[in-house]
Amino acid sequence: MDLKKLTIEQLRTSFEEEGYIAEDEIVIPVYLALRLEKPILITGAPGVGKTEIAKVLARIFKTDLIRLQCYEGLDENKALYEWNYQRQLIKIQLIKESTSSELIEQNLFSPAYLLERPLLKAIQATRKNVLLIDEIDKTDEEFEAFLFEVLSDFQVSIPELGTIYARHIPIVVLTNNGERELSDGLKRRCVFLYIDFPSIEKEIRIIKTKVPQLEARLAEEVAGAMHYMRHHIDLKKKPSISETLDFANALVLMGAQRLEPEHIRQALNLLLKDKDDIDMFNKEVGPAELVEIVRSRLKR
Amino acid sequence: MQNSFEYNFARFVHILRHLGIKVSTGETITALRALELVDLLNKEHVKAALAATLIKNPDEQPIFTQAFESFFAVPEVKQQQREEWEEKRAEGRRLIEEADHDLVYEGETLSLTDEEKLFYARLPEDEKKRIKRYLESSKLPDDRYHSFKPMLEYQIRGTLRYWKQRLGEEDDNYYIPSLKVDDEVLASIIRELGEDDSNLLYEDMKKIRERDLPHVTNVLKLLSRKLATKISRRYRMSKKMVKIDLRRSIKANVRYGGIIFKLHYKQKRIQKPDIMLICDVSGSMARYAAFVIQFIYGLSSVVKNIESFIFAEELEYVTPYFMKIRPFEETMMELMGKSKIWGKGTNFNKSLKTLQEHYPLLLNSNTVVIILSDTKTLEIDQAAQELLKLKKSVKDIIWLNTLPYNEWKDLQSVAAFQRHCQMYECYTLAHLEKIIRKQFIH
Numbered sequence: 247m248d249l250k251k252l253t254i255e256q257l258r259t260s261f262e263e264e265g266y267i268a269e270d271e272i273v274i275p276v277y278l279a280l281r282l283e284k285p286i287l288i289t290g291a292p293g294v295g296k297t298e299i300a301k302v303l304a305r306i307f308k309t310d311l312i313r314l315q316c317y318e319g320l321d322e323n324k325a326l327y328e329w330n331y332q333r334q335l336i337k338i339q340l341i342k343e344s345t346s347s348e349l350i351e352q353n354l355f356s357p358a359y360l361l362e363r364p365l366l367k368a369i370q371a372t373r374k375n376v377l378l379i380d381e382i383d384k385t386d387e388e389f390e391a392f393l394f395e396v397l398s399d400f401q402v403s404i405p406e407l408g409t410i411y412a413r414h415i416p417i418v419v420l421t422n423n424g425e426r427e428l429s430d431g432l433k434r435r436c437v438f439l440y441i442d443f444p445s446i447e448k449e450i451r452i453i454k455t456k457v458p459q460l461e462a463r464l465a466e467e468v469a470g471a472m473h474y475m476r477h478h479i480d481l482k483k484k485p486s487i488s489e490t491l492d493f494a495n496a497l498v499l500m501g502a503q504r505l506e507p508e509h510i511r512q513a514l515n516l517l518l519k520d521k522d523d524i525d526m527f528n529k530e531v532g533p534a535e536l537v538e539i540v541r542s543r544l545k546r
Numbered sequence: 547m548q549n550s551f552e553y554n555f556a557r558f559v560h561i562l563r564h565l566g567i568k569v570s571t572g573e574t575i576t577a578l579r580a581l582e583l584v585d586l587l588n589k590e591h592v593k594a595a596l597a598a599t600l601i602k603n604p605d606e607q608p609i610f611t612q613a614f615e616s617f618f619a620v621p622e623v624k625q626q627q628r629e630e631w632e633e634k635r636a637e638g639r640r641l642i643e644e645a646d647h648d649l650v651y652e653g654e655t656l657s658l659t660d661e662e663k664l665f666y667a668r669l670p671e672d673e674k675k676r677i678k679r680y681l682e683s684s685k686l687p688d689d690r691y692h693s694f695k696p697m698l699e700y701q702i703r704g705t706l707r708y709w710k711q712r713l714g715e716e717d718d719n720y721y722i723p724s725l726k727v728d729d730e731v732l733a734s735i736i737r738e739l740g741e742d743d744s745n746l747l748y749e750d751m752k753k754i755r756e757r758d759l760p761h762v763t764n765v766l767k768l769l770s771r772k773l774a775t776k777i778s779r780r781y782r783m784s785k786k787m788v789k790i791d792l793r794r795s796i797k798a799n800v801r802y803g804g805i806i807f808k809l810h811y812k813q814k815r816i817q818k819p820d821i822m823l824i825c826d827v828s829g830s831m832a833r834y835a836a837f838v839i840q841f842i843y844g845l846s847s848v849v850k851n852i853e854s855f856i857f858a859e860e861l862e863y864v865t866p867y868f869m870k871i872r873p874f875e876e877t878m879m880e881l882m883g884k885s886k887i888w889g890k891g892t893n894f895n896k897s898l899k900t901l902q903e904h905y906p907l908l909l910n911s912n913t914v915v916i917i918l919s920d921t922k923t924l925e926i927d928q929a930a931q932e933l934l935k936l937k938k939s940v941k942d943i944i945w946l947n948t949l950p951y952n953e954w955k956d957l958q959s960v961a962a963f964q965r966h967c968q969m970y971e972c973y974t975l976a977h978l979e980k981i982i983r984k985q986f987i988h
Contacts, residue, residue: 254584254591270590270591270594271594271597274584274591274594274595274598275594275597275598277583278580278583278584278595278598278599279598281583282576282579282580282583284576287602289604290604331809332807332808335805335807339805424604424768427982430568430602433603434570434572434573434602436602437576437580437598437599438597438599438602439598440604440607442604480763482767529872
């Protein structure tokens with residue numbers, strides 16, 4: 247697909263073809279990021295489909311997805327490049343007595359001894375790819391500063407080799423769980439997209455697309471139950487779309503026709519991942535009451 | 547010029563900035579480029595494009611939405627906005643004139659600010675008459691006139707401040723409309739935001755209603771989580787491989803004939819700070835009770851090792867109340883029922899002494915103390931000394947002050963405590979959010 251001729255409608259259709267239900271609020275920021283060649287910063291609770299956007303984009307443009315998973319303590323060596331120290335040492339041992347020292351040094355700092363990490367890989371790639379920088383909020387602030395330098399110019403300076411310019415500016419997707427406030431500098435360079443939990447109607451569509459074996463009525467009940475749990479129970483970690491789909495798949499395996507308290511009881515661990523949340527759910531509502539609430543709401 | 551697209555766009559950005567959304571010139575240019583790529587006649591597309599390029603924080607979404615809806619309203623609505631605004635301004639001017647007419651000494655108007663005059667105009671009639679009588683009866687010989695007028699103004703200002711505090715605490719509707727807003731769209735957005743129930747971020751927490759509690763709890767929990775992450779992150783040592791551990795490297799590489807083949811690095815130990823929360827629950831803070839408990843509740847649910855205290859005329863240890871997993875309302879009921887100091891007078895000095903005498907083990911160089919209080923206390927000087935002592939034994943003290951910033955200058959206690967801690971205005975969730983966003987721990 248040619249990026250320069252891309253339209254909003256085309257992008258929306260492509261998303262749907264790849265099984266990602268997206269409305270204007272999602273499609274337009276993604277479209278703008280692609281057309282303006284800017285990174286897109288996606289914020290939202292875990293499991294709402296942030297990372298999935300990068301995967302879908304890679305599939306739509308039939309290109310590689312290069313992933314940089316962030317964690318605390320991640321530094322340039324792990325993200326950009328590193329010299330292959332062991333290989334250099336072996337080389338030194340092998341040619342110690344036969345070559346001049348200047349030549350050894352020249353050879354040792356050549357691309358053959360460079361270990362490419364995801365950022366460099368994305369910059370050096372021979373075709374446009376999707377670079378996913380996942381959970382950027384987990385890194386330290388200094389790494390974030392380094393990152394936005396790379397993202398603003400799409401070039402990297404390696405002292406021994408010189409500056410490497412990107413052959414194709416990658417499609418950059420950054421995801422953020424909102425655990426830490428990101429710097430203004432980084433946010434300013436990105437197009438921003440906030441993905442909230444879906445509405446009941448949207449969630450029903452998602453379930454029907456991803457778990458087509460599930461009965462339509464049951465899909466509505468599942469979406470209703472999820473909506474209620476998110477908005478009416480004081481949970482630490484609200485069940486998100488990925489949990490909904492796990493639950494829906496579990497219901498298929500259980501051969502369920504209608505949502506019953508027993509189903510929730512048996513698959514509660516798929517929905518709530520925290521013991522305190524499970525206790526809170528059982529204390530506040532419980533499976534039987536939840537099913538009753540969902541059914542009475544659907545009747546209305 | 548005023549009808550040009552660029553002018554209107556710049557004005558919209560200007561309004562967003564006024565509303566506290568940081569929009570840089572770079573972002574403005576990106577937004578303009580984005581608008582070239584969408585259908586300008588499709589309002590939803592324009593809105594999504596502007597939201598994607600101008601705001602960078604989910605919390606800014608409601609403000610942006612309101613600003614967008616008001617700014618890009620249909621002409622009839624705009625006309626209505628303008629009329630309402632003109633009406634408000636005319637009313638403000640009338641009230642100021644009325645105050646100018648009343649607040650006169652020896653035929654000369656007292657020099658008070660517009661805000662003070664507006665406040666005077668909305669005082670109960672009896673009180674206005676009392677002030678007028680006082681001014682009329684204050685006659686002095688001509689030669690002392692010039693030195694007496696400023697004193698009189700000072701006295702009137704003090705009276706107005708007293709009434710502002712009294713009425714402000716009793717009647718939430720007593721706040722005067724500001725005349726500083728010089729734009730009808732901005733005025734309309736601010737009014738709409740104020741009326742919007744879902745927008746609790748900007749609500750003074752003392753006005754919080756019971757039905758809003760669950761929503762506020764959730765927002766507070768989220769903010770507490772951010773605060774906790776920020777505090778712990780700031781103090782974490784970097785894991786970067788900066789220092790080679792020679793001993794371990796040599797040992798590990800003996801098998802390679804002494805060539806250092808595999809490097810080992812020294813890593814500094816990560817140490818999370820211990821957070822101590824000290825919240826004021828005295829009479830003057832009574833209206834913030836729900837906020838205070840929710841703050842402790844929120845922070846306790848995301849930070850495992852947090853020690854919480856409440857204080858009024860004495861200090862009380864309340865950590866155990868927040869250890870059990872249960873709904874917020876239950877925690878609040880139990881705490882308010884069992885506390886012996888709730889709603890009493892404030893003695894910060896005594897409370898700090900108790901803290902240092904009875905809980906010395908909780909105070910160490912790794913402790914970050916967060917105090918939530920309006921600073922109003924007895925024995926201010928002694929309390930400041932105790933605060934200084936506390937500062938020396940802990941890592942940092944952060945004071946979240948529930949008094950509006952413009953009132954700080956009037957209080958001796960603020961000046962005394964501010965010297966020994968980092969103090970921030972904090973009476974809305976938006977303030978708390980802003981504090982968390984700032985780099986406030988050095």
